[in-house]
Amino acid sequence: MQLKRYLDLYALLQQDRSSRQERRAFGLSDAARGKEAADQLRAWTEAHQSLLPRPLLSEQVEGVLYHATLLLGIAALLLGIVTAAGLLSYSGKEPVNLVYFLAVAVLLPLVTMLLSLIAMFRANRSRNFLIHISPAYWLTRIIGFFDRKGSLTFHTVPLNPLILNWIIIRRSQLLALLFAIGMLLALLGVVATRDIAFAWSTTLQIDAAQFHAFVETLAFPWKAWLPSAVPSLPLVEQSHYFRLGGELSDTMVSHAAMLGAWWKFLAMATFVYAILLRFGMYLLAGWGLSRAIRRSMPAIDGADVLLRDMNEPLVTTHPDEKSLSSDMTQESFYQRTDTKLTPSYDAIVGWATPEETLLSLCDSFSVAASKCMEAGGSRTLEEDRHTLEALGGTVLLFVKAWEPPTMEFADFLEAVAKHVSKAVVVPVGTPKEGYAANARHKAVWERKLASLDYPNVWMLR
């Protein structure tokens, strides 16, 4: 997984306006279905990359990283050349002590590789001392310093520390690799252009046999196929140098050609320990970075929701088109209202009210009429017509306040309005409420009467 994908996803999620439907549709497509989270995110990023503004954030960041790495890489290469040249500097008076060279070409790489391995194991920690001592860490600090003017948003990109650690580890391996290549080039250059007498010298009580055993161990990887690059015991014996002598001994001078044979061993040691192993570390760091990017992608802000949207079934219960309902809750005041009833009317009609209840209502409201009739309810329309024909004068019309006025009632009221001089609609409550209608129900009736607006129809408020 590349850093580019991570940064593109980050940039996409910053501006993403996709709907749940789109995300789920993508989740069900072949590009994403059944895949791991990181692969799904990568597929999403690839599919939506065209939406990103140019230049891409990933290109900017990678561009800066590339240039900074190139600069430091050249510096590392030159440093390697200079270091090796320094270590191999030969005055002609004293032989070149190959122990120094081995320390830089073998020991130093092995130690730093061990530290790198420890850093890899601890890469998950945001505060990692080993990361902070790496030159590549300082590389990112330098980038940040030069980018303070804000021309690039590199240091504002919230890179997961895990990724940042692996970027540093990987780039450290690259710089070390270039340093080693520089050393090897310098070694080959110096050997080709100058005549160098190699020797080994140490204060430690090590004799030639022990030193031979040591170099033979070091030469183990190429011993079988390049025996000429493995120093022999006589060579080791011949090249043992004691500074106390002041100058080269006669024996050494007589074996000058032999002493130069060390270069093959040094070149192979540099190649195997400083270059080949380091290259392996570089590949390992690349794999680690790729894994870190895979692990970190779902942690980008918004990626968790995107993944859920892609993978969880999209349940909708909404209509494709919203209902064409009209909101009729507007206030409406009916002008023709009575606040009290008169004791007698020409007729009293109970809408959808059985006779027994109608009589109770008359008692309860202390009203009387020569005709008490039913309408609506379980009666037929024909029966309602007979009721209408019997109406005239002033009519009191009891209605159940809690039952909203239907068009059937509106039809009846229209007919009543034509037959009588005045009709008073009285919304009543339930028997449990003592027939007193509540204000909310009365308001419904009031609005209905206002919409019908018959001039001789009144309402008891």
Add this chain to the structure above:
Amino acid sequence: MSPADYPRFAVVGHPNKGKSSIVASLAMDDAIAISDTPGTTTQKARYPLKVDGETLYELIDTPGFQRARGVLAWLKAHETDASRRHEAVHAFVNTHKEDARFHDEIELLEPIMEGAGIIYVVDGSKPYGEEYEAEMEILRWTGQPSMALINRIDEADYTQEWKQALSGYFQMIRTYDPMHATLSQHLKILESMAQLREEWTAQVKNSIALFERYHAMMRERSAAAIAKLLYRALSHVERLVLKEGEEAEEAKKRLTSRYKQRLRSFEVETQKRIEYIWNHQHLKKQQENLRLEGLDLFSKESASVFGLTRKELLVTGASSGAVTGAGIDLAFAGHTFFAGGIIGAVVGGVGAYLAFNELADIEVLGKKIGRRTLQMGPMQNRNFPYILLGRALFHTMHVAQLSHAVRQSVNFEMDENFRQQWLTDARRKQLEKYHKQFRQAKKTDEKVLIEYEALILEILDGLLAS
């Protein structure tokens, strides 16, 4: 998919008896027009339950009966045979398609005659009336499977009266309160709907399983949103570049205000996200930004309702400090005679106690470079995470339990005992471990956030189950 491939249910009844409320509740759609004015629904509206575009069943909201007796009179006049009543209803629908007088009846009968099951809604808080007979009779004539839902809109109870009246007309009678229905009540209604016709059973039962999963998904998403809110708020760092000649004290006030505002905006964003998760995008609140009865996030009242007491804070600070101190003891293999743990506990406890009202440290950056920047955060107040978390849980719990049929403004009533419902000593210790990490402001490992999210989900599940 042709319409006959999935079950459909027409929700019908007298005007203003809560049909739309029931559809809104069952469809979990808070956008359906609901009002106490009869005739709000003038056209049928279909609410399909779709999973990845595939319809499992469909609810159809319909206008109420307006001229039921007129329809019944026509049907009776055109009845040829008692066994062919279904055809008479068909004939009525075909004959009156363009008749404005029977517009509402056509709207409600059409889907039934196309094969929809009937869900007949009545108000159980009002007495049964004889005017319902015509409606029920028409529905019986359609010959479609039917169930009656008794919806008690008000307090009074006429359920028994209704059950008696309805039993002669409907296969099944159930009670359902769309305003307060829980998930299990919702699912029970779906189970009843599944029994209406044998060939519908499998599909409707599938949707029951799906609804359960859907609900779990919503809880998980809410927990994730809350976990992220806590992480963002606790680790947030606000910076302010000092203007030339600006007094540091003045700038500190400005920075504190900006810091608080940012944290408030995180909370509001999360609340909106949670309302979206639970399909409550249209939720009307008394105050848009100062939700929760106008209790500001940083108010003393909020701290007293949702936060820890000074005593709890002392214990939390002490235990947190003791853990750090114990680390020192461990490093010295106990040669410190556990003084590290003791000192840590005392310092942590006293610090938390004294900093009861302090939010975060303010640092001045870049003094040497010349451009002075003030920095506030991450949050150091030990009490704040509990206030924020309490408020988020409270809001989520109410949104999750809020019926989609509610249309009036919502004002979540404060419960003084809410904290006791979820914040035990053991829970506080668990939470503090994560809050401590969030306060360190460094990017937290994804695993830690996932663990925290799981903890929040556990708390939320507990609250919703109680």
